[in-house]
Amino acid sequence: MAGANNTNGAQGVFGSSIRRREDPELITGQAKYTDDLQLSGMVYCTILRSPYAHARIRSIDASQAEALDGVLGVFTAKDIEESGIPGAIPVGWLLPDMKIPEHYMLVKDTTRYVGDGVAIVVAEDQYTAHDALELIWVDYDPLDGVADPHKATVEGAPLVHEEAPGNIAFDWEIGDQEKTDAAFANAAHIASLDIVNNRLIPNAMEPRAALADYNSITGELILYMTTQNPHIHRLLMSLASLGLPEHKIRVIAPEVGGGFGSKIHHYADEALSAWASMQVGRPVKWTATRTETYLTDAHGRDHVTHGELALDAEGRFIGLRVDTYAAMGAYLSTFAPAVPTYLYGTLMSGEYDLPAIYCHVYGVFTHTVPVDAYRGAGRPEATFVVERLVDEAARVSGIDPAEIRRRNFIAPDNFPYATQVALEYDSGNYAGTLDKALATIGYDDFRKEQAAARERGQHLGIGLSAYIEACGLAPSAVVGSLGAQAGQWESAVVRVHATGKVTVYSGCSGHGQGHETTFAQIVASALGVPYEDIDVIEGDSGVMPHGWGTYGSRSAATGGSAIASAAQKVVDKARTIAAHLLEASEEDLAFEDGQFFVKGSPDQTQSLPDVALQAYLAHNLPKGIEPALEATSFYDPANFVFPFGTHIAIVEICSRTGHVTLQRYLAVDDVGNVINPMIVDGQVHGGIAQGVGQSLYETAVYDESANLLSGTMLDYAVPKAHFLPSFETDRTVTPCPHNPLGVKGVGEAGTIASPAAVVNAVVDALSPFGVTHIDMPVTPEKVWNAMHS
Amino acid sequence: MYPSKFDYHRPSSVQEAVQILSANPEAKVLAGGHSLVPVMKLRLATPTALVDIGRIEELQGIGRANGSLRIGACVTYHEIANSDVVREAAPLLAEAAGQIGDRQVRYRGTIGGNLSHADPASDLPAAALALDATLHVSGPNGSRSVGASDFFVDLMMTALQLDEILTAVEIPAAQAGSGSAYVKFEHPASGYALCGAAAVVTRTADGSCASASLCFNGVSATAVDAAAVASSLVGSDLSDAAIESAVNENLSIPDPTGDMFASAAYRQELAKTIGAQALCTARDRA
Numbered sequence A: 001m002a003g004a005n006n007t008n009g010a011q012g013v014f015g016s017s018i019r020r021r022e023d024p025e026l027i028t029g030q031a032k033y034t035d036d037l038q039l040s041g042m043v044y045c046t047i048l049r050s051p052y053a054h055a056r057i058r059s060i061d062a063s064q065a066e067a068l069d070g071v072l073g074v075f076t077a078k079d080i081e082e083s084g085i086p087g088a089i090p091v092g093w094l095l096p097d098m099k100i101p102e103h104y105m106l107v108k109d110t111t112r113y114v115g116d117g118v119a120i121v122v123a124e125d126q127y128t129a130h131d132a133l134e135l136i137w138v139d140y141d142p143l144d145g146v147a148d149p150h151k152a153t154v155e156g157a158p159l160v161h162e163e164a165p166g167n168i169a170f171d172w173e174i175g176d177q178e179k180t181d182a183a184f185a186n187a188a189h190i191a192s193l194d195i196v197n198n199r200l201i202p203n204a205m206e207p208r209a210a211l212a213d214y215n216s217i218t219g220e221l222i223l224y225m226t227t228q229n230p231h232i233h234r235l236l237m238s239l240a241s242l243g244l245p246e247h248k249i250r251v252i253a254p255e256v257g258g259g260f261g262s263k264i265h266h267y268a269d270e271a272l273s274a275w276a277s278m279q280v281g282r283p284v285k286w287t288a289t290r291t292e293t294y295l296t297d298a299h300g301r302d303h304v305t306h307g308e309l310a311l312d313a314e315g316r317f318i319g320l321r322v323d324t325y326a327a328m329g330a331y332l333s334t335f336a337p338a339v340p341t342y343l344y345g346t347l348m349s350g351e352y353d354l355p356a357i358y359c360h361v362y363g364v365f366t367h368t369v370p371v372d373a374y375r376g377a378g379r380p381e382a383t384f385v386v387e388r389l390v391d392e393a394a395r396v397s398g399i400d401p402a403e404i405r406r407r408n409f410i411a412p413d414n415f416p417y418a419t420q421v422a423l424e425y426d427s428g429n430y431a432g433t434l435d436k437a438l439a440t441i442g443y444d445d446f447r448k449e450q451a452a453a454r455e456r457g458q459h460l461g462i463g464l465s466a467y468i469e470a471c472g473l474a475p476s477a478v479v480g481s482l483g484a485q486a487g488q489w490e491s492a493v494v495r496v497h498a499t500g501k502v503t504v505y506s507g508c509s510g511h512g513q514g515h516e517t518t519f520a521q522i523v524a525s526a527l528g529v530p531y532e533d534i535d536v537i538e539g540d541s542g543v544m545p546h547g548w549g550t551y552g553s554r555s556a557a558t559g560g561s562a563i564a565s566a567a568q569k570v571v572d573k574a575r576t577i578a579a580h581l582l583e584a585s586e587e588d589l590a591f592e593d594g595q596f597f598v599k600g601s602p603d604q605t606q607s608l609p610d611v612a613l614q615a616y617l618a619h620n621l622p623k624g625i626e627p628a629l630e631a632t633s634f635y636d637p638a639n640f641v642f643p644f645g646t647h648i649a650i651v652e653i654c655s656r657t658g659h660v661t662l663q664r665y666l667a668v669d670d671v672g673n674v675i676n677p678m679i680v681d682g683q684v685h686g687g688i689a690q691g692v693g694q695s696l697y698e699t700a701v702y703d704e705s706a707n708l709l710s711g712t713m714l715d716y717a718v719p720k721a722h723f724l725p726s727f728e729t730d731r732t733v734t735p736c737p738h739n740p741l742g743v744k745g746v747g748e749a750g751t752i753a754s755p756a757a758v759v760n761a762v763v764d765a766l767s768p769f770g771v772t773h774i775d776m777p778v779t780p781e782k783v784w785n786a787m788h789s
Numbered sequence B: 001m002y003p004s005k006f007d008y009h010r011p012s013s014v015q016e017a018v019q020i021l022s023a024n025p026e027a028k029v030l031a032g033g034h035s036l037v038p039v040m041k042l043r044l045a046t047p048t049a050l051v052d053i054g055r056i057e058e059l060q061g062i063g064r065a066n067g068s069l070r071i072g073a074c075v076t077y078h079e080i081a082n083s084d085v086v087r088e089a090a091p092l093l094a095e096a097a098g099q100i101g102d103r104q105v106r107y108r109g110t111i112g113g114n115l116s117h118a119d120p121a122s123d124l125p126a127a128a129l130a131l132d133a134t135l136h137v138s139g140p141n142g143s144r145s146v147g148a149s150d151f152f153v154d155l156m157m158t159a160l161q162l163d164e165i166l167t168a169v170e171i172p173a174a175q176a177g178s179g180s181a182y183v184k185f186e187h188p189a190s191g192y193a194l195c196g197a198a199a200v201v202t203r204t205a206d207g208s209c210a211s212a213s214l215c216f217n218g219v220s221a222t223a224v225d226a227a228a229v230a231s232s233l234v235g236s237d238l239s240d241a242a243i244e245s246a247v248n249e250n251l252s253i254p255d256p257t258g259d260m261f262a263s264a265a266y267r268q269e270l271a272k273t274i275g276a277q278a279l280c281t282a283r284d285r286a
């Protein structure tokens, strides 16, 4: 923790709400997104998508499309195969005995979801490229499809892949079944719920896009694309899809307008654009329409779960049992198998001292677009199960929901705490955020107000969600042993120029998080140079040799730590040079506010810029010291980080329409040391809005033939600002004990905590009607039915 | 996102516009474009020509004469919602127009486009019905007038012929002693009306109900005139209880809409609540 304190201070840059330096460009429309880029000779790619969830392709006739003026070519799977590239879309997380069906850039003979790519057009302009799609005649033989992950496992359900009987992709478990069953046998109370975790469509504001520029002379590909992780895409493009040598591929993320996970994954479309550029010898652009966004961006959640929590007579939790059917969709997307397993089952202990846990998960193929990580990825689903069960446990045992949580929390002196489901929580003070939240919301007063309101026929409810999350996935060796085909360290370069200005390179790839601001804050504090003198560059595999990108709330904890480590190496080298220049020994030097001086004699100093200039002139360097002042680090974290907190929602329900109004929403989070409070609040706000979206508005609806019914913004309800109250946020600070900054993640906290808080509040409001559970999204009709049945 | 090819015409008179339409049955009128352009981008509509009527002088303007209000077909929601003349003579229409979409939509969308498009979930048809509007139409054979109750034929179908243009909407000015209200229950995704109720109530000197009307958007294939509710209210004291029982006993929605967001049964119930709310507010304003 020494490191955390060192960085947290000097100039007061670390920890202050500096305005985001990204924003002027973004809000004046100057920022350049992938679709804004123009290259000379650029042509356009469009993708013909299956209108059937499940169909065999008898034949494809593209002659009319090919004859259209301005069309450079129409290509199908056969053309890709004949070009000799691998052409595959791989899965990057392997579970034991998992069925891994083949997945190619275009379908070979069978389509498996509405939106599955069948052919591509390359044309001189967007209009022609879209016109040509309508002239490709595909003879489909439609087959039955299935969209529901539970129904897909029932005997007789249409098979997505012949090699996966029962549509089971994997059968996974964690915990101790025998011990857990024994706990249930001794239970005084059992809380039991059937839960559907609704399927969500990410809806980043910027649709996915790619601009590929292949140079056939040099064999180099520059691929501008909407990505959260350029290096992962470079790797997968090379290994699985295009077969180009990795060092010949440069992936660049220009400005990226949101991702929420949907831009982590390796999809066919960007690879197709790159391959198309290789075919036609010109830069090729593809930009998803919003319809394609709905049909092809990996969806989130989609679980059907039965969960049970066993209590002893004192209301202590003695066992938790969970059985989940988790949709994978038609193919295994990049990190999909990890989401309902290692990011879900491992969170089942919540904030609680739970002596026995067993979680069983079926990963299920369905005739839908693949499901993969979406903001929170597995942890919102787990938190929803745990926190709904805790409320139900409060009901069956007659204990107040706040009290039952407090009674079962892991105590602050009980860390590190090894859960029954593989994680070792390193720190925490759960009652701290609970107490603060209860005091701020006025819990006891609310209960009185609620009782009085009920007398008047008014229905108020309060819901708690005491969440923990594991983010900043780590360490690499551990995630590797669990099946990841990726490392989870992060890399940084801190380069001090001769003039003392600084460029920081990170392997992360921000897309709205404010890294250019917060990473500069980290370096300003570490080097003692003015914040304004520091620039941050990321999102370009051509300038940053390696990294793993931005997802899973990893950038501050892992990427920030890498930057702090590199900055420390710079300081160490500068100290050696400064000592030489001051003719003193290194041990005698102090370093404060960017100045080296001999302890006790602060008059004679060497500033970091002074040292930098000497480092580059190299006229007078100590023996054995190389010129220049920069350092690279590859930081592999010792553990996950474990943010936690208590969120509270207050709702009012209109008994006549069933409409739910979110009156108040309070988040008390503990994300460790805070680099920029304003940005942390922004992350929390966005996360809550998305979580409220899941709980009250959003859901992907498929019909019986697996057609997506909620395929436009007319039907799929993304929350709007006027649906939401002004959020209240507060924090406690329990620094992460194992990284140099003491920081944890914050990007996903809001989506992880909020669905349970909102639904718990709705169920609380409806408790006089005997309601014990209501599925998300809590639409007016569901509430109305619950009140009138 | 990329519509198929079309020609673009910008006639300067209704007559010229009608000529272009008559010559090409696949041409379509373009007004505010806020319903037509989205469906063209999705290629759900592929007109070969657009006839942009947005700059035709005779389709503009709000005027009041001889006890009635005349609104040109190309007048925008923003103009309607903020017009003192409309607020005075047809406050219901101003209130409904002010609840359409968002600011951008209200600056572009037009009353003529809204009524001609006849989306059952849009906000103006019920108001036009409740206000007993007359719709003026021009075609190759000259002009004619259609009452609102005859205008909305079926789901997105009106009495307009392919080569006819809605030119103006005429509404009898509000009488003394009357009050009105438009109450909308929004679909959270589209912002359109899951149920929208337009109510007008006129009271006699003693406060009892002289006349009433109650019409709905969003609950059936066209806007619905709940005439039975309205007539059962006439002569009543317009108390909350009288309104609730009039609605509960006499409201029946023909073929109520059910979809993935809300079932037909729920919409029926919602219509009762929203309808009663609209009547109560109209009463309070009378």
Ligand SMILES: Cc1cc2nc3c(=O)[nH]c(=O)nc-3n(C[C@H](O)[C@H](O)[C@H](O)COP(=O)(O)OP(=O)(O)OC[C@H]3O[C@@H](n4cnc5c(N)ncnc54)[C@H](O)[C@@H]3O)c2cc1C
Residues within 6 Å of the ligand: B028, B029, B030, B031, B032, B033, B034, B035, B036, B037, B038, B053, B073, B074, B099, B100, B101, B102, B105, B108, B109, B110, B111, B112, B113, B114, B116, B117, B119, B121, B122, B123, B124, B160, B164, B165, B166, B167, B190, B191, B192, B193
């Ligand atoms: C984001 C968004 C939100 C919206 N929310 C709402 C809402 O909450 N409530 C609501 O009511 N509406 C809503 N709308 C729709 C909006 O009101 C449209 O403006 C309206 O439906 C059509 O009017 P327009 O002037 O834009 O017509 P256009 O889109 O130009 O035309 C619509 C149709 O009517 C025909 N047409 C137009 N004018 C005439 C005329 N004078 N004579 C004959 N035919 C004509 C056209 O040929 C076309 O078929 C929304 C639209 C958007 C994009």
